[in-house]
Amino acid sequence: MKALTLAFSVLALLLSSPAFAQGFAVRLVDQSGEAVARALVTLHSKGDAASVSALSSDAHMSQRDLQFVPGTLVVPVGSSVSFPNEDDTGHHVYSFSDAKRFDLRIIPGGESESVMFDQVGTVAIGCNIHDAMVGFIHVVDTPWALESDDAGRVDWSSVPAGNYELRIWHERLRERGQTLTFDIELADDRAEETYELNLRRARRHGGRY
Numbered sequence: 001m002k003a004l005t006l007a008f009s010v011l012a013l014l015l016s017s018p019a020f021a022q023g024f025a026v027r028l029v030d031q032s033g034e035a036v037a038r039a040l041v042t043l044h045s046k047g048d049a050a051s052v053s054a055l056s057s058d059a060h061m062s063q064r065d066l067q068f069v070p071g072t073l074v075v076p077v078g079s080s081v082s083f084p085n086e087d088d089t090g091h092h093v094y095s096f097s098d099a100k101r102f103d104l105r106i107i108p109g110g111e112s113e114s115v116m117f118d119q120v121g122t123v124a125i126g127c128n129i130h131d132a133m134v135g136f137i138h139v140v141d142t143p144w145a146l147e148s149d150d151a152g153r154v155d156w157s158s159v160p161a162g163n164y165e166l167r168i169w170h171e172r173l174r175e176r177g178q179t180l181t182f183d184i185e186l187a188d189d190r191a192e193e194t195y196e197l198n199l200r201r202a203r204r205h206g207g208r209y
Contacts, residue, residue, distance in 0.1 A: 022190040024159050028152040028168065030199045035152030038072055039170040039197070040122075043144035043156075046163040058114065060084055061125065061135055063091045063106070068125060068135030077141050080114040092128035099123050099139055122169060122178075136171065161188045172199040 024043075028036040057079055062069045064086040075081060083093050085106040093104045093112070099121025106112045117123065117139045125135035138145070146154040166182045173180065180197070 022188070023155065023157050024186055024190070025153060025155040025192040026148075026166070026168075027192070027194040028148050028170075029194065029196055031196060035148075035150065036170060036197050036199065037148055037150045037152060039148040039152075039168055039173075040072070040074065040138050041146055041148060041154045042140055042142050042167045042169075043159065044142050044165045044167065045160070046165065058082070061137065062086050063093070063127070063133070066130050066133060068133055071134075072136045072138065072147060074138045074140060074145050074147060075117060076143075077120050077139050078116070078118055079139070080116050081137060082114045083112040085110050085112070090129065091133075093125060094128055095123050095125050097121065097123040100137075138169070159186055161186050168195060168197065170197060170199065172202070174198045174200060 026041050028039050028041075030036050057076070058081075059073060059075050059079055060082045061073050062084050066087065066089075073081065083091075083104055083106060085091050085108060088108045090108055091106045093102075093106060095102055099119045100115065100117055100123045102115050104112050104115070117137060120139050120141045123137040123139065125133075125137060127133040144156060144159060146156070148154050163183070163185050166184050168180045168182075169178055171178060175198075180195070182195070184193070
């Protein structure tokens, strides 16, 4: 009798647990078929939202050799980001983005105060002294957020089966808000999809697109 009760308990636990896909991968190519790196790919559940509050943390985006390092940063909403200056010249780091507006003057070799990113969105970062310096901070409210690698791929090992909105962002994407959205459904087996992005030509150093 105890064995039967245990069996029913295990079955009830399995039935009440969300089904997981074996994995989900995305491959990104441009209009020429070339891999697209440094694109942000996010999954947003249309069912119960997954919390990322426990993932909020401290991060940093350095200034090194007159560049932001890393050039793109993905952080959960509520995270704080500092901007240490590793150069021997000063920087004036700022953003006018709706998701976060701030202004920091940082001396050579200096540490900056941290900035709290408490609103979801993409924040474009610049330097008022060095116009060629451009960076992006993506503030997300989903645990499924990855940047595409040099092969244009992102890969999640397990995602709950269900209906999602897939969003793809790239700084050169010819779409409103530089974002494409797709409605997708994930089952309990592995899935892989390829998406073509219509990109503007790469920006010249220090110039415009």
